[in-house]
Amino acid sequence: MFRIYNTLTGTKDEFKPITDGEVRMYVCGPTVYDYDHLGHARTYLGFDLLVRFLTYLGYKVTYIQNITDVGHMVNDAEVGADKVQKKAHETGQTVRQIVDHFTQAHLRDLEALQVRLPNNFPKASEHINDIIEFVEGLIKEGYAYTTAAGNVYFSVAKKKDYGKLSHRGLTEILTGTRVEAAGDKRSPADFALWKAAPVSINEMTWDSPWGRGYPGWHIECSAMSRKYLGDTFDLHGSGLEHVFPHHENEIAQSESLTGKTMANYWVHTGMLSVGGQKMSKSLHNSLTVQEALKQYSANELRLAFYQTHYRKPFDYTKTVMEQGIALRRKIFQAYAISPEKTDMQVFDAIIDALNDDLDSPKALQLWGENAQLINKADTDNLFDIFGLRYMPIENSDSAKRLAEDRDAARAKNDFLTADNRKAEIEQVGYEVVDTVNGTIYIPR
Ligand SMILES: [Zn+2]
Known part of the structure; x- marks a missing residue:
């Protein structure tokens, strides 16, 4: 029995999909204005292990990951410039050139990391009609309001269980919201569904019933997950930093419109640091996926990352990476001289560990210590689960x-x-x- 930690319930829950034998899942994709860094790798490797393990368990997995190419402000308080617009301005390229370039780079990085690609990568900019319809529905149901400036906001006070994912009440949320971000909102906790475009922005804006503008960040995930996976799907995930406000707002939008549960399981991967420090451009310790792959193979990187549980913070250090190298060497060496028969007690213990909320550190420790007791066919299964590639010389x-x-x-x-x-x-x-x-x- 597979159990997974559900942020919504705060417990490890038995995983029961809506349809027998099938899993429909959605993971928030990147905002495509720069190259993927190791923090992205952490998230997408975490969900890759989940997809691969569910596949091993026999589920047919439908996996959607969106591409945010419009509407994501430089900070979550919804002030400042759009990240993509800002990059275009800095580099003298068009917004379209920026998003195309970094979308391709993202896919290339996932492939280089040996990630099983999602079934679809819907782009926000290609779903503007779905988004507008969604927003119109929310206005009609009384959950959203328009302003004189041509903005549309979600009225958080109308959603009675707002805060259920991040487990905080509205008062707590309001004290944490910067007052100057209020603008023309009725309450500072309200968030944008549609934003009027300033005259200075002429790319990536669309006509809408509320004037020329572009969607807020949260609404794209509600509109696209519904389109590709239905009103209710099995699992929604992303990095821990998206629990609030992003996922809380997705739930508010989707459940207000449909009156149904958006997703049954909410799964979040832990943060990544580099040498004990938060990774950031200003600290000059930001590492892209490509830079890391110059030093380590994808096999080594995956093994190093999976030696930490997906929900725990992961600290990228030389020591941790060397442990990944050592483990890769151990299991690949054992594979070259594997026995005919597998010690099933060992193999089952590895699978049991993964069944317990993807306890990959325990699974890898067991595998590393007993690699010589597992035959080629069973090792091939473990290679599949952990996304390792063994190409004989x-x-x-x-x-x-x-x-x-x-x-x-x-x-x-x-x-x-x-x-x-x-x-x-x-x-x-x-x-x-x-x-x-x-x-x-x-x-x-
Ligand atoms: Zn999202």
Whole structure:
């Protein structure tokens, strides 16, 4: 039985999908104005493990991840410039060029991290009609109001259980809201569904019943999740930083319009820090996915990340990454000489750990300590679950040729050439391991 921690209930709940054998899930995607950094990697690797484990358990998973290409302000108080507009202004490119470039970069990064790609990546800018209809519905039902300036806001006071996900009351929320952000809202806690476009912005704005403008950030997820997954779906997730206000507001919008539960399970991944510090551009410790992948293989990165539970804070350090390397070496080495039969007690214990709210640290510890007791077929299953790629050296022409050269050089005691070949083998993604039974070549 698979149990998962549900932010909504605050407990580990037995996972029961709406339809037998099928899971419909939605994860908030990136705002495409910059390259994915390690914080993104943390979130998307967390949900990749979930998707892969659900697939292993036999579920057919429909996974939607949106692309925010409009409407996300530089801060969540909804003041300041749109992040994408700001980037376009800084670089002298059009908004369209910025979002296309960074959407492609995001997909490339996911693939480089060996993430199983979601079934669909709907873009906010391509769902403006769905968003407008959604907002019209909320106004009609009395949950939203328009202002003279052409803005539309959600009236938080109308949603009686507002705060149920983040487990805080309206008073608490109001004391935490900056008063100057109120503008033309009736209450500072209200949030934008549609914003009137200032005359200075002429890209990525649309005509609406309320004038020319663009959607607020939260509404796109309500409109697109409903379109692709229905009024109620199984699981909604993202990083912990989105519990409030983003997910709280998604729930308010969706459940007010449909009168139904939006998602049964709300799952959130923990934060990422670098060397004990919050990662930020101003601290110059911000690392992109591409930068990390220059130092470590995707296999190593995944193993290093999964050695911390998905809900716990993850601190990216050299030590943690080296543990990922060591584990990769251990299990790949064992795979090269795996036994015929698996010790099922060990294998079942690994799966049991994952059934308990994806306890990957425990699962990986068990696997690392007992890798030599698991046969090839069962190890292949574990590779699938953890998204590891093991390509034997025989399948890589360049690496194979280098390995043969190295073996020949060693046979002639030409150690200089052998060392050069070893370095080249590592460059093409393999590691040379000398064992008591001779040299083996394993993927990085
Ligand atoms: Zn969202």
